[in-house]
Amino acid sequence: MNLEQFTQLLDVRGCDSTAWPAREREQAEALLRESARARELLVQQGRLENLLDRIEAPEFPDLETSVLRRPRPAKTAALADRVINWLRPDDSMLAWWRPAFAACVPLVFGIALSGWFSFGLDARDPGYAYWDQELYLLSLYDFAEPVAEADNE
Amino acid sequence: MTDEELMTAICAGDNSAYEAIVRRHLKPVSHYAWRMLGNQRDVEDIAQDTFLKVWINAARWQPAKARLSTWIHRIAHNLCVDHLRKRREESTEDEAAQDAGPLDEVAADKEMARLRAALGQLPRNQRSAISLCHYQGFSNKEAAAIMDVSLQALESLLARAKRSLRKSLQTEEA
Numbered sequence A: 001m002n003l004e005q006f007t008q009l010l011d012v013r014g015c016d017s018t019a020w021p022a023r024e025r026e027q028a029e030a031l032l033r034e035s036a037r038a039r040e041l042l043v044q045q046g047r048l049e050n051l052l053d054r055i056e057a058p059e060f061p062d063l064e065t066s067v068l069r070r071p072r073p074a075k076t077a078a079l080a081d082r083v084i085n086w087l088r089p090d091d092s093m094l095a096w097w098r099p100a101f102a103a104c105v106p107l108v109f110g111i112a113l114s115g116w117f118s119f120g121l122d123a124r125d126p127g128y129a130y131w132d133q134e135l136y137l138l139s140l141y142d143f144a145e146p147v148a149e150a151d152n153e
Numbered sequence B: 001m002t003d004e005e006l007m008t009a010i011c012a013g014d015n016s017a018y019e020a021i022v023r024r025h026l027k028p029v030s031h032y033a034w035r036m037l038g039n040q041r042d043v044e045d046i047a048q049d050t051f052l053k054v055w056i057n058a059a060r061w062q063p064a065k066a067r068l069s070t071w072i073h074r075i076a077h078n079l080c081v082d083h084l085r086k087r088r089e090e091s092t093e094d095e096a097a098q099d100a101g102p103l104d105e106v107a108a109d110k111e112m113a114r115l116r117a118a119l120g121q122l123p124r125n126q127r128s129a130i131s132l133c134h135y136q137g138f139s140n141k142e143a144a145a146i147m148d149v150s151l152q153a154l155e156s157l158l159a160r161a162k163r164s165l166r167k168s169l170q171t172e173e174a
Helices: A003-013 A022-034 A036-054 A063-069 A079-087 A092-116 A126-140 A147-152 B003-011 B015-037 B040-056 B068-089 B093-098 B110-121 B124-135 B140-147 B151-173
Strands: none
Touching (some): A036 B124, A063 B015, B124 B151
16 A cells, blocks of 8 residues: 555545554555654544544524424325225224225216116117017026037937 | 334324434434535525425335435435525625635634635535535445445545645645
């Protein structure tokens, strides 16, 4: 280690040798034993750090109060948390009807959807008038009868 | 309670947890802001804005990535940088003198006065590096994370800052 590297070490790590990386500490200590200039640099760095330590920041006694008094926006939970909290309220009455209400929502949605959309069924189609009878006849058909046997007969 | 527990409580809107975090971290934040900005009024603004951001963005802190003090100092640092930038844009001669940092007090001895002056005249990044590493006790790596620079860049800033400060003391001796 040369003097320039030693100066860099002091600037970056300070003059406390315990804060120096182990490998560099060995080299720096060897340099300190050999070089009077290195020892002088260490003293200068120590003096600078002592002077820096003497520059103390003032106390701000009212700051804590003013920070805590400052209005803050209300915290809002995430959407999923809000939904879960709504579905599982602490109140025992609400705890029953809210999940039931939530369960009815898809049913109501399905009814409303079927009211709005025809799903391919046209009321003017003549077959449309008999769809209930066709359903009835379909219900009478024996689907258990093997197809092959029916063909032979 | 640990910082992590308090921050979880803040996420749920717990005011007492917020008060505990403010009490724990306000002093270092205010000292850092003072070393960067140099006057009480600005320190108050920075401290208030910093902790308001902590309240709003509590869920964003990732304990695995950084200590809470590092995260809070990063918020404070960014606010100080914005503040100094704004001040420079609006600068008058008076304000430029104020920007010189913690120099408004008359130092008793000349050596200290010269060092204070040298500290105040350091470029913003060098002053920040000295404040974080020397006064706030952060490691070089943490200080680099707060300032959002590489470790090498931080070490270069520290070296240049110390060189300037040493030179100011040597000038006095000469």
